[in-house]
Amino acid sequence: MRSEDLSIAFIGGGNMASALVSGLAGKLCPIGNIHVVEVNDDLREAWRARGASVSAEPDEALANCQVWVYAVKPQVMKAVAIATEPFLRDSLVISIAAGIRAADLARWLSATRLVRCMPNTPSLIGAGISGLAALPGTPDADRELAGQILASVGEVVWVQEESQLDGVTALSGSGPAYVFLMIEALIEGGLAVGLDAAQSRALALATMSGATRLAAESNELPSLLRERVTSKGGTTAAALAVMEQDGFKATVVRAMQAAADRAHEMGDEFGN
Ligand SMILES: NC(=O)C1=CN([C@@H]2O[C@H](COP(=O)(O)OP(=O)(O)OC[C@H]3O[C@@H](n4cnc5c(N)ncnc54)[C@H](OP(=O)(O)O)[C@@H]3O)[C@@H](O)[C@H]2O)C=CC1
Numbered sequence: 001m002r003s004e005d006l007s008i009a010f011i012g013g014g015n016m017a018s019a020l021v022s023g024l025a026g027k028l029c030p031i032g033n034i035h036v037v038e039v040n041d042d043l044r045e046a047w048r049a050r051g052a053s054v055s056a057e058p059d060e061a062l063a064n065c066q067v068w069v070y071a072v073k074p075q076v077m078k079a080v081a082i083a084t085e086p087f088l089r090d091s092l093v094i095s096i097a098a099g100i101r102a103a104d105l106a107r108w109l110s111a112t113r114l115v116r117c118m119p120n121t122p123s124l125i126g127a128g129i130s131g132l133a134a135l136p137g138t139p140d141a142d143r144e145l146a147g148q149i150l151a152s153v154g155e156v157v158w159v160q161e162e163s164q165l166d167g168v169t170a171l172s173g174s175g176p177a178y179v180f181l182m183i184e185a186l187i188e189g190g191l192a193v194g195l196d197a198a199q200s201r202a203l204a205l206a207t208m209s210g211a212t213r214l215a216a217e218s219n220e221l222p223s224l225l226r227e228r229v230t231s232k233g234g235t236t237a238a239a240l241a242v243m244e245q246d247g248f249k250a251t252v253v254r255a256m257q258a259a260a261d262r263a264h265e266m267g268d269e270f271g272n
């Protein structure tokens with residue numbers, strides 16, 4: 001399909017829709033081929049100013065879009081799906097809602113071609129990563145198109161079992177928040193050990209990105225890279241002893257389990 005022929009509707013035009021469109025508009029289709037259904041007046045105006053077509057409620061414009069991306073909160077997915085269903089003819093359905101299972105959304109929409117995804121906010125700068133799973137029976141061409149849409153904002157990982165998307169949600173979906181918290185902590189720590197705010201910020205950000213790049217580009221395990229920083233009887237050992245004592249790693253693992261459990265629970269809670 002030529003890019004000028006592809007039209008995509010976003011149902012819900014908030015944070016994630018904005019992040020996704022910033023990557024795909026101009027690459028996969030012109031912004032004028034993007035239609036956004038959004039209840040918030042200010043957001044609708046912002047989309048219009050960006051060059052997208054907009055509506056406050058589902059209407060015939062939806063029926064003409066080849067792809068629909070549901071980007072509303074899981075809590076309202078069922079009601080929004082039911083309101084949009086009368087306009088679904090031949091569109092590929094993509095959902096980015098946490099927890100909501102493909103079979104539930106397919107049932108509300110009587111859809112047969114559906115891909116469920118879990119992107120993340122670094123998509124905004126093309127540095128996202130998304131987990132994807134398709135409703136059984138979704139044709140390969142549709143899986144490919146969904147993959148291309150998400151690949152326009154970062155990496156794409158297909159999972160074998162849809163239930164693994166709860167794990168993706170706990171790791172990379174929510175993960176940017178854990179990383180931002182770590183950055184916040186490093187900056188606060190910098191202030192506590194006598195640096196000023198600008199120095200702390202610069203040192204924290206460069207350390208996070210430098211260590212991340214080193215881990216990605218090295219063939220060695222993160223644990224070995226960590227050991228190389230840790231001189232016997234030195235400063236890192238002193239810091240890591242406190243982290244070990246306070247259960248830092250175990251806390252991260254427990255936090256992720258809580259996120260995965262919540263994703264599963266939201267599937268039950270908002271999927272019936
Ligand atoms: N934020 C993230 O990091 C990630 C989020 N997700 C998933 O993406 C989805 C969207 O999240 P996010 O973008 O953060 O949420 P936002 O709240 O920023 O965006 C959702 C938008 O949808 C609007 N909306 C509510 N009801 C309707 C309706 N009936 N029709 C059209 N629009 C409606 C909301 O308006 P109003 O606020 O006025 O209700 C809001 O502007 C969620 O399901 C979330 O699980 C997935 C990956 C990462």
Ligand SMILES: O=C(O)[C@@H]1CCC=N1
Pocket residue numbers: 098169173174
């Ligand atoms: O917090 C949430 O529920 C969503 C899903 C992943 C990131 N934000």
